[in-house]
Amino acid sequence: NAGVTQTPKFRVLKTGQSMTLLCAQDMNHEYMYWYRQDPGMGLRLIHYSVGEGTTAKGEVPDGYNVSRLKKQNFLLGLESAAPSQTSVYFCASRRRDRATDTQYFGPGTRLTVL
C-alpha cells in the first residue's frame, strides 16, 4: 500500500514550457486535491475532484488544468509555465463518506520555472 505518490519529485522548466504532474493513490479514495505551497502562505487549493471524470476549481486555479480519467489518478497540467508557478505542489486524497475523514498527502513535487 503506497498511499499517495507523485511524479516527478523535481522539475525545472523554462518560461512557456508545458508539463504534467501525476498523482496516484491506491486507497480507492473518491476525493482528490491539488495544492501549491509557497513560503509564508501555507497550502492553497488549486483544483479538486470528487470522482472519476469530475473536476472543480479551488482557490488559485488560473494557469492550471486538471483531469481525472481514472479514479486512482489525478493529473495537474501547466500549459505555459510562468515563474509565478515556481512552487511545491502537493496532491492529497480522501474518502467521500464522512466529513471527518482525513486527507492523505503525497511527498510533493518541487517545480522551478526559469
Add this chain to the structure above:
Amino acid sequence: AQSVTQLGSHVSVSEGALVLLRCNYSSSVPPYLFWYVQYPNQGLQLLLKYTSAATLVKGINGFEAEFKKSETSFHLTKPSAHMSDAAEYFCAVSEDAGGTSYGKLTFGQGTILTVHP
C-alpha cells in the same frame, strides 16, 4: 467563508520546554479542525483532528489541542519539546455545509518550530 490564522511564523523553544503553537479560525458553520506537521522535504502528516466530539484532542508524538468555541481557537501544545519535533506545523479548517464542502481544507500560513538543545 472559512479562514485560519496562525500567530507566529516562527517559534523557538528549548528541549524539554512547553510547546505552544497558536491557531485561530473563522467559520460560518461548526468547523472540523486539523493540525498537520511537515518535516523537511516531506509531505504533510496528520497530527490530530477535532471533529465535534471531545474538545481536548490527543494526537501523535505527545501533542494535543483544545477546541475553544468562545475564543475560536485550536492551539497545539506539547508539555516537553524534543529535538525531533523541529518541523513546520499547519492548522487547517474544513466545513461540512450539508456535505457540499467536499472536505476542502483551508490552511493557515504555517509555523516553523525550532528546538534548541
